Amino acid sequence: MxxxxxxxxxxxxxxxxxxxxxxxxxxxxxxxxxxxxxxxxxxxxxxxxxxxxxxxxxxxxxxxxxxxxxxxxxxxxxxxxxxxQGRGGMNPLHYAAQTGNLNLLAKILRVCPKSIQVVTNQSETALHVAVKNDMLVAFQLLFGWLQRTWFKNAEYWQRWTLTWRDVDGNTVLHIAASKNQLQASSFYCVF
CATH class of the missing domain: 1.25.40 (Serine Threonine Protein Phosphatase 5, Tetratricopeptide repeat)
Known part of the structure; x- marks a missing residue:
């Protein structure tokens, strides 16, 4: 350097x-x-x-x-x-969800599980970011992690993350439906 x-x-x-x-x-x-x-x-x-x-x-x-x-x-x-958090309120988990970097997503969740609770300046969770950027596999990893996690109040954070509304009033399900992402929408049937 x-x-x-x-x-x-x-x-x-x-x-x-x-x-x-x-x-x-x-x-x-x-x-x-x-x-x-x-x-x-x-x-x-x-x-x-x-x-x-x-x-x-x-x-x-x-x-x-x-x-x-x-x-x-x-x-x-x-x-x-x-x-x-950096520019636009994004943290590294948001960035990894945006780019679909699964390896980095998994490492960040392991090191800093509370990063799943952070929202951007647009009031987006990492799940919002993944769906908006058509990163279904990143969404699946985040959703699966929420279902399997054992940290304190995990059920609350799972429900909160999936029902959180961005600045436009959209939940992750709204965004998935508007983008015709049936696979992402189908995860809510399990929830």
Whole structure:
């Protein structure tokens, strides 16, 4: 990682991050190719730059799983960062639901189960995000996790998540029906 990007990461300078990307659009991809590396996400988290780290998680969620030279990942060592919200109120679980990244979804739920309770600025749960983005498999994983979870008040959170209305007044079922997603709608028959 070049010194400019390292400095931006340590200082929490999001504009500096985007300047680095403007200079070299593949700068983050090049870092991601290195097997063991301190990514800008690792550097920002170590410096306590939560906002910068969240921006980085949205741009390159694979950095959260990447091992640094000491063999540590952020998912194991910075659980609070995994639950933090970034742009638009999205947390990493929302992003993983949006992109359909099942591996990341499962890891986030294991590390930070309370992230299922977080809603975006549009009042969307991760299930809303998955259905709106036609990520049925991500929806199925989230729905199945809600049914199997054993954390305190799990039944309440299952019901709350499935009946929660976004800013337009839509539940996940409303969105699934409007998008003609019969498979997603059929899950509610089980519920």
């Amino acid at each position: 070049d010194q400019t990007l390292r400095d931006a990461s340590e200082q929490g300078n999001v504009d500096g991050l985007y300047s680095s990307i403007a200079r070299d659009p593949k700068v983050l991809d090049n870092i991601d190719e290195i097997p063991f590396v301190d990514t800008p996400l690792h550097v920002a988290a170590a410096a306590g730059q939560t906002q910068f780290a969240m921006e980085m998680m949205m741009l390159k969620p694979s950095f959260a799983r990447k091992l640094n030279p000491n063999g540590f990942t952020l998912l194991k060592n910075h659980k609070d960062l995994v639950c933090a």
